[in-house]
Amino acid sequence: MAAGVEVHHTTLLELLGLGDAKSLYWASILLFTATYAMIVLEKFFHRVPAALLGGSLAIFLGIITPREAWEAIDHNTMFLLVGMMVIVSVLIESGFFSILSNMALRFTGGDPLKILLVFTFLTAFMSAFLDNVTTVLFMVPILLQMLVKLRINPIPFVIATVLASNIGGTATLIGDPPNIIIGSLGGFTFNDFIVNLAPIVLVVYVFGTLVFTLYMKWMGYLDRKIQSEEELRRIIDQFKVEYDVPLMRKGLIVFGITLLLFFFHHHIGLQPGTVALTMAAVLLLWTRLNPEKVFERVEWGTLMFFVGLFMVIGGLQVNGVFKDLANFVAELVTDPLGGIWIIGGLSAFISGIVDNIPFTMAMSYVLLDLAKEVTFPVEPLWWALALGACLGGNLTIIGASANVVAAGIVEKEGYRISFVDFLKMGTPVAFVTTLIALFLLWLKYNLFGF
Amino acid sequence: MAKKLLVLLKDRVFPEVLREAKRISDRLGFAVEVYCLRCGGDRVRELLEVLNSLQLTTEVKGSDRPPKEVLVEERPYLTLLPKPRLNPLAHAFKKPWSEKLAEEVDEFNLYLVEEGLDEPRRALLYADRDRSSEAYLREAYRFLSALGVEFKFVTVFDERYYELLIKKEHPEVEAKEILGRMFTDYVNAVREKVKRALGLERVELIPLKGEEGRTLPYFARTHGFDLLAVSHAVESKEEIVENSETHLLLFKN
Numbered sequence: 001m002a003a004g005v006e007v008h009h010t011t012l013l014e015l016l017g018l019g020d021a022k023s024l025y026w027a028s029i030l031l032f033t034a035t036y037a038m039i040v041l042e043k044f045f046h047r048v049p050a051a052l053l054g055g056s057l058a059i060f061l062g063i064i065t066p067r068e069a070w071e072a073i074d075h076n077t078m079f080l081l082v083g084m085m086v087i088v089s090v091l092i093e094s095g096f097f098s099i100l101s102n103m104a105l106r107f108t109g110g111d112p113l114k115i116l117l118v119f120t121f122l123t124a125f126m127s128a129f130l131d132n133v134t135t136v137l138f139m140v141p142i143l144l145q146m147l148v149k150l151r152i153n154p155i156p157f158v159i160a161t162v163l164a165s166n167i168g169g170t171a172t173l174i175g176d177p178p179n180i181i182i183g184s185l186g187g188f189t190f191n192d193f194i195v196n197l198a199p200i201v202l203v204v205y206v207f208g209t210l211v212f213t214l215y216m217k218w219m220g221y222l223d224r225k226i227q228s229e230e231e232l233r234r235i236i237d238q239f240k241v242e243y244d245v246p247l248m249r250k251g252l253i254v255f256g257i258t259l260l261l262f263f264f265h266h267h268i269g270l271q272p273g274t275v276a277l278t279m280a281a282v283l284l285l286w287t288r289l290n291p292e293k294v295f296e297r298v299e300w301g302t303l304m305f306f307v308g309l310f311m312v313i314g315g316l317q318v319n320g321v322f323k324d325l326a327n328f329v330a331e332l333v334t335d336p337l338g339g340i341w342i343i344g345g346l347s348a349f350i351s352g353i354v355d356n357i358p359f360t361m362a363m364s365y366v367l368l369d370l371a372k373e374v375t376f377p378v379e380p381l382w383w384a385l386a387l388g389a390c391l392g393g394n395l396t397i398i399g400a401s402a403n404v405v406a407a408g409i410v411e412k413e414g415y416r417i418s419f420v421d422f423l424k425m426g427t428p429v430a431f432v433t434t435l436i437a438l439f440l441l442w443l444k445y446n447l448f449g450f
Numbered sequence: 451m452a453k454k455l456l457v458l459l460k461d462r463v464f465p466e467v468l469r470e471a472k473r474i475s476d477r478l479g480f481a482v483e484v485y486c487l488r489c490g491g492d493r494v495r496e497l498l499e500v501l502n503s504l505q506l507t508t509e510v511k512g513s514d515r516p517p518k519e520v521l522v523e524e525r526p527y528l529t530l531l532p533k534p535r536l537n538p539l540a541h542a543f544k545k546p547w548s549e550k551l552a553e554e555v556d557e558f559n560l561y562l563v564e565e566g567l568d569e570p571r572r573a574l575l576y577a578d579r580d581r582s583s584e585a586y587l588r589e590a591y592r593f594l595s596a597l598g599v600e601f602k603f604v605t606v607f608d609e610r611y612y613e614l615l616i617k618k619e620h621p622e623v624e625a626k627e628i629l630g631r632m633f634t635d636y637v638n639a640v641r642e643k644v645k646r647a648l649g650l651e652r653v654e655l656i657p658l659k660g661e662e663g664r665t666l667p668y669f670a671r672t673h674g675f676d677l678l679a680v681s682h683a684v685e686s687k688e689e690i691v692e693n694s695e696t697h698l699l700l701f702k703n
Contacts, residue, residue: 099538241538242668245692249542292614 011062019062021319028063028315035312036353039398040419048301051308063315072314073307074357076273077177077401080133081303083276087258088137089297090283091251095243101146102236110150110226110235116160116213119143123161124168124205128198130262131272132169132176132402136162140409149235154410155417156221159425160212162406163394167208167433169402170390171201174262177401178351178360178389185364186382196383200440204391204433211429247287254283302408309398313354322362325350330366336376337442340384343367344438347388352395352430360389380445387437394430397422455480456526458517460487460547463497464532467563470697471530472506478596480528482508485520517551521558528593533562533698541692552691552700556682559589562691562698570677570697573601574670576684577655578662579639583703584647586681590701591648599677603655604669605640606662607633633659663689670696 013019013027035054038045058064064072091097108114119139127135140158147154169175173183173193182188216222226232258279262272284291316322329346333339343363350359363385371378393400397407397419403426407417457471463486475482486497489512497510513520521529531548552560575590576582594601612632616625637657644653658665663686670678676696683703684690691698 095538103539240668240672242664243538243693244664244689245538245541246663246688248538252542290611290614293610 012060013062024063025319025321027061028058028319028321031058031061031063032312032316032354035308048305048308051305051312053308055308055311058311058315064311064318068318069311069314072317073310076271077133077357078303078306079271079273079277080131081306081401081405082298083258083273083278083280084131084134084137085298086280086294087251087255087276087283088141089294090247090287090289091255092141092297093244093289093294094248094251095241096248096251097141098145098241099243101142101149102241104142105146105149105232105236110232112150112152112157112222112224113213113217115143115146116157116216116222117209119157120160120164120209120212124164127165127168128171128175128201130175130259132165132400133405134259134262134276135165135168136402136406137409139165140406144410144413144415148413150224150226152224153221155415155421156212156216156219156425158406158410159417159422160216162400162403163208163212163426163429164205165402166390166393166400167201167205167429170204170387170437171198176390176393178356179386181357181360181364182382182386182389185361185368188382193386197386200387200437200444203440204437207436208429208433211432212425215425215428247289250283250287254279254286297412299405299408299412301411302405305404305408306401309355316354317362322359323366325359326362326366329363330370333370333381336378336380337445339378339381340438340442340445343381344384344388344434344441347385348392348395348430348434351389351392352399355398356389356393356400360385363389380441383441384438387441388434391434391437392430394426394433395423396426399426399430452479452481453527454524455482456521456524456529457482457484458487458520458529458531458548458551459485459489459497460517461489461493462532463489463493463500464534464563464565465500466565466567467530467532468497468500468504468506470561470563470569472504473569474528474530474597475506477598482506483524483526484508484510485513485524486510487513487515487517487520517547518554521551521555526558528559528561530561530563533564535565535695545692549691552698553688557702559702560700562700564676564695564697567676567697570597570599572675573599573677573679573699574604574656574666574675575601576662576666576678576680577603577605577640577644578684579605579636579643581683581685581703582643582681583683584643586683586701586703587644587647590679590681590699593699593701594677594679601677601679602675603644603653604658604666605637605655606658606660606665607636608661609633609659610661633657661689662686664693666690667694667696670694 011019013023031054035050038050039047059066059069108118123135123139139161143157143161144154147157173179173190179193183193258275261275265272265275284294329343332342347363367378367381367385397403397417403422410417455471455474457467459467471482474480486493494512501508533548534546536544548562552562573594575594577587609629613629616628620628637655641653641655658669662684666678667690677699678694678696679699680690681701681703
């Protein structure tokens, strides 16, 4: 077979006489729903085989060809995940996170409320300038180690950190993948995002923090207090850190260069995934660590989950479900102010259910078409899309890549973030933050015009 | 003729180093010589005050030359250097000159005195199967015995390295057995080497599993040992020098 040529085999749906476009369209929706149901019913199915089964069934049934399935896997996300997991794994090996967790423990005095506020603020701030996945890969291990030392249930704190990461990432062009897509297709600059979204995100962050803090207070997650300075010292002393300074130095240098390249990746024409993967390889060569040992810490389960999910969502995309969804949304928009609510609200809802990257991509093309046909300015709709797609990621555990990554990290340490656990905290935060964000955007255009 | 003990200081005066120099010279009769590199008038005055308070009579020399040059010219039996105490995170970005020197040279006996620690009382003497020479073991044994420090022999077996290789080709239970045998063989080989080198009938050896560069400093720190003696030929010298929070003796191999 010549390279690049795909031989077509008769698929199962074709054998059943269901190979037409309409059947495939509905089959892709059915498969997505079934996979989603399996992910939600986590008591009976582990989410990784559930997503992989969904992905492979998409090919098996002929909803998507093997080539389309391969192309549906977002290689930038996968490379970013693998690369950053390797770099973070080396930093974990060096004892870096244990040292930071001891420092954070001293700084917060072990007070759960302070821990929550400090970590969520740092995460949101970092997320504004870094990919959310990177931020979560960096912050969650520190938080986890610290809370385990304090014998505090880490799950609500990890969820709050992820929520803060998704909120913070909304503020800038480089903070969240949907914003990168919107910036690129809508032709917006870094400064456009700072001017239009950052002030809104600042307000929204305060409200979001208020919601999850009140929830955690109400649930009693913030009640465990350290009784004395002596108890705190005893806890810190219990966990003497086995560290490796030369390894930490190399890890931090490579991590620093990676972050620097992330800032400028647009200018050098490299995707963050390529940067992360290259730097991970450089680090492995430099440290001469046994790669097999480093790969033991890479969350292969999370990566496989993404592979499956991307293929299932690819089935929706290939068969035109996203396009129809986006067109349906666009038909509802008759004026820019009303459009803010429609585009923003629906984007938040859909982004909470499916991965926000393919949806934002489809919606962006619809907005580009819409701009040619309507007489009103569509700029507010772009910002509504950005706010909805990013903040909606907090709705469910599979709403954003960072959520899944955090779930993978805690699972490796013997904890579990269930779909319902996430929903309980994520949904109110997503609802309140999206509502306030869209209101502020609406208010801005109402007060200052277009 | 008395053996020469050189104290190398740079920019700062570390009383701990001078105290240790005094103790060694009193106990072993070494002739002490102090170099204060890049020290201004104030530093020299401070140094002289410390020497007076310790009643340590010695010649104090100043120089702007690199420490390695001084070492090569003076050729002492033992050189005492300060090892400033640093937070590991700060340490990742700032490597003290004495640690750089310790990594650069391997033909001199060096004693890095940890800032803020008292005189050593319990030491670990490291021996491995392949790298440490019998000459090193004899010299370190003699020195620690003469210094009056209680010490134990220690060795580290890098189990994870072999584990990854063996687990690929053998079932888990079998791999565990093989690893267990390899560990016992390794420890026995090290014990025999120490016995042979020192002409001892019986040797008590602490066998550790891990990577010597991390495990050794960590074990010393968490088990009440305040001095670690290794040879310059140790495989993870850089790691041992930077990760240790105890006094550190580096002997010629």
